[in-house]
Amino acid sequence: MADATHAALMDRTYRYQRRIYDATRAFYLLGRDHLIAKLDPPKGGHVLEIACGTGRNLDHIAQRFPDCALYGLDISEEMLTSARNKLGGRAVLAQGDACDFDPNPLFGVAKFDRIIFSYCLSMIPDWAGALEQSLRRLAPGGSLHIVDFGGQQRLPGFARRFFNAWLARFYVTPRHDLAAVVQRLGEIHGLTVQITDLHRSYAQYAVLISKG
Numbered sequence: 001m002a003d004a005t006h007a008a009l010m011d012r013t014y015r016y017q018r019r020i021y022d023a024t025r026a027f028y029l030l031g032r033d034h035l036i037a038k039l040d041p042p043k044g045g046h047v048l049e050i051a052c053g054t055g056r057n058l059d060h061i062a063q064r065f066p067d068c069a070l071y072g073l074d075i076s077e078e079m080l081t082s083a084r085n086k087l088g089g090r091a092v093l094a095q096g097d098a099c100d101f102d103p104n105p106l107f108g109v110a111k112f113d114r115i116i117f118s119y120c121l122s123m124i125p126d127w128a129g130a131l132e133q134s135l136r137r138l139a140p141g142g143s144l145h146i147v148d149f150g151g152q153q154r155l156p157g158f159a160r161r162f163f164n165a166w167l168a169r170f171y172v173t174p175r176h177d178l179a180a181v182v183q184r185l186g187e188i189h190g191l192t193v194q195i196t197d198l199h200r201s202y203a204q205y206a207v208l209i210s211k212g
Helices: 003-017 021-025 032-039 056-064 077-090 103-107 127-135 157-168 178-189
Strands: 046-050 069-074 091-095 112-118 138-149 192-198 203-209
Touching (some): 056 069, 069 077, 112 127, 127 138, 138 178
Parallel strands (some): 046 112
Antiparallel strands (some): 192 203
């Protein structure tokens, strides 16, 4: 799907949803606070969130790690409107495609100490390409953190089918091969990989760590 087409789809999807997004997603976007708690950025480090949405995660990161410089990228201007209202001057925000962005003109920064993907790979058509793109922007010794829907292996079959059908209504496709793709990227780029199932496989958390 072309950048402009996907951007228009996301704007249509979130034009009104963004106003209630944080209140409604808190019940099923599990593991976001786990990711933030594990982030451990260096003092004064640069933290980028891909598909930052309403800015909810960046808001929490700003409170927990006030010494960091924060940046957010999103393809939807509608979502960025909410993020700007929430964050004010605490983060630099820009519209862009996760699969094809240059941080220098957008943020004035070439590399980041921490890069975050929180429940967005399941909505990015070329999600593996988005990971590759961000790995090129990772600073030496930095780490890329992912939380997204898991395989739900411990859910009954009918519940798993219903849940995935419901997610599809919002253009969400859980990436059940995420662990395999992350492992492959780790091998290609010489990265340390950590993968953890959360909440009985409802969510999955992965980290790719660059060598210093």
